[in-house]
Amino acid sequence: MNARQIGTFRGIPVRLHWGAVAVAAVLGLLVADGVLPQLVPGQADAAYLIAGVIAGAALLVSIFIHEASHAVVARRHGVDVSSITLWFLGGVAHLEDEAPNPRAEAQIAGAGPASSLAIAVVVAAWGLAVSSVGLSLLAVTLYWVSGLNVILAVFNLLPGAPLDGGRLLHAWLWKRHGDRSRATVGAARAGRGVGLLVAAFGLFEVLTGNLGGLWTAMIGWFLYGAAGQEARSGRLSAVLSGRKIADVMAPIPPMIANWTSLRDLLGSQSDHERIVGVDFGGTVTLVSSRAEIARAAARAVAGKQTPERLRDLPLPEPVEVDIAEPASAILRHPGRPIVVTQDSQPVGIVTSSDVERIVAVHHLATDEVAA
Numbered sequence: 001m002n003a004r005q006i007g008t009f010r011g012i013p014v015r016l017h018w019g020a021v022a023v024a025a026v027l028g029l030l031v032a033d034g035v036l037p038q039l040v041p042g043q044a045d046a047a048y049l050i051a052g053v054i055a056g057a058a059l060l061v062s063i064f065i066h067e068a069s070h071a072v073v074a075r076r077h078g079v080d081v082s083s084i085t086l087w088f089l090g091g092v093a094h095l096e097d098e099a100p101n102p103r104a105e106a107q108i109a110g111a112g113p114a115s116s117l118a119i120a121v122v123v124a125a126w127g128l129a130v131s132s133v134g135l136s137l138l139a140v141t142l143y144w145v146s147g148l149n150v151i152l153a154v155f156n157l158l159p160g161a162p163l164d165g166g167r168l169l170h171a172w173l174w175k176r177h178g179d180r181s182r183a184t185v186g187a188a189r190a191g192r193g194v195g196l197l198v199a200a201f202g203l204f205e206v207l208t209g210n211l212g213g214l215w216t217a218m219i220g221w222f223l224y225g226a227a228g229q230e231a232r233s234g235r236l237s238a239v240l241s242g243r244k245i246a247d248v249m250a251p252i253p254p255m256i257a258n259w260t261s262l263r264d265l266l267g268s269q270s271d272h273e274r275i276v277g278v279d280f281g282g283t284v285t286l287v288s289s290r291a292e293i294a295r296a297a298a299r300a301v302a303g304k305q306t307p308e309r310l311r312d313l314p315l316p317e318p319v320e321v322d323i324a325e326p327a328s329a330i331l332r333h334p335g336r337p338i339v340v341t342q343d344s345q346p347v348g349i350v351t352s353s354d355v356e357r358i359v360a361v362h363h364l365a366t367d368e369v370a371a
Contacts, residue, residue, distance in 0.1 A: 003085050009068055012081050019088025028056025040137045051141040058145040067091040069115035077104040102175035109167030116153035120146045160191030161230040184234025191227025195220050233331055239359050240327040248327045248358050249340045249348030258285050258311040277310050287318045287337035287349050
């Protein structure tokens with residue numbers, strides 16, 4: 001998610017994706033050009049435009065408060081928050097770990113919708129106060145912002161991962177069955193169902209002439225895909241349960257300088273398929289395979305770029321995890337390679353192929369027991 005940091009909230013980086021700004025701008029224009037002239041006719045064009053800007057900005061502020069509420073409650077329960085990001089499909093508070101218990105998860109999940117409903121009440125009251133002194137255009141704009149927050153709260157309470165309602169469902173299933181992984185799979189299944197229903201509703205809107213349904217369908221498809229990822233994480237969590245990251249990692253291969261020429265690297269013969277690149281200070285900056293490096297180089301060339309050295313490739317940045325950590329630490333860094341360290345020194349790596357290997361071994365062992 002390519003977003004730019006615009007500030008911090010209680011030490012948490014706050015990032016803004018250009019897509020969020022675009023959505024807010026389009027929404028503001030729709031309000032200024034279509035909604036307000038019908039509800040409050042006879043106002044100056046500039047007044048409608050200013051009201052539209054207020055509405056668009058209020059959308060971003062509302063989403064930020066929603067996510068910041070998650071972050072505040074998460075920290076209260078000892079869960080670190082790495083960042084808050086606003087993007088074109090809403091916002092996300094990136095939690096560094098899972099909630100310690102079902103009660104904590106329910107409180108963290110419920111904080112967002114609760115804050116949105118609180119904003120709706122406060123803004124509606126503000127609209128009533130403004131209306132009483134005759135500022136009808138501002139009052140209607142505030143009512144619209146209030147209704148937007150109600151929609152934000154209700155939509156997020158739909159019972160399917162990764163929505164807040166899915167987190168609440170997860171907390172309930174976790175408490176009921178006493179099994180976090182089983183709860184994750186159950187909430188994810190519900191999330192896929194919710195995603196399909198939202199997507200179907202969006203397509204129905206398109207077929208009946210409302211092109212805005214394309215946006216709804218896109219959100220539904222995103223929810224379906226995200227729920228599928230949640231289900232995979234739940235199954236992986238069950239496989240990793242009780243294991244240390246040392247049980248999953250592969251020994252670290254010989255490290256090479258990240259300024260190595262791509263031509264030399266890909267043209268050389270080596271027994272090592274995996275590549276670990278380090279910078280001048282010896283810090284690991286890249287963990288990949290020759291095949292993935294070749295694919296990344298080809299993509300860069302197709303995009304009119306000319307990468308010359310290993311460090312020029314747009315590959316996921318690795319993260320460090322101490323060897324004493326449980327294997328479930330992998331779940332905190334989806335899609336990113338892991339450098340396993342001991343006394344701050346790299347001793348192993350974990351890539352997607354290592355995870356696939358441990359899953360395959362688990363399934364084989366399970367099949368043997370069943371046989």
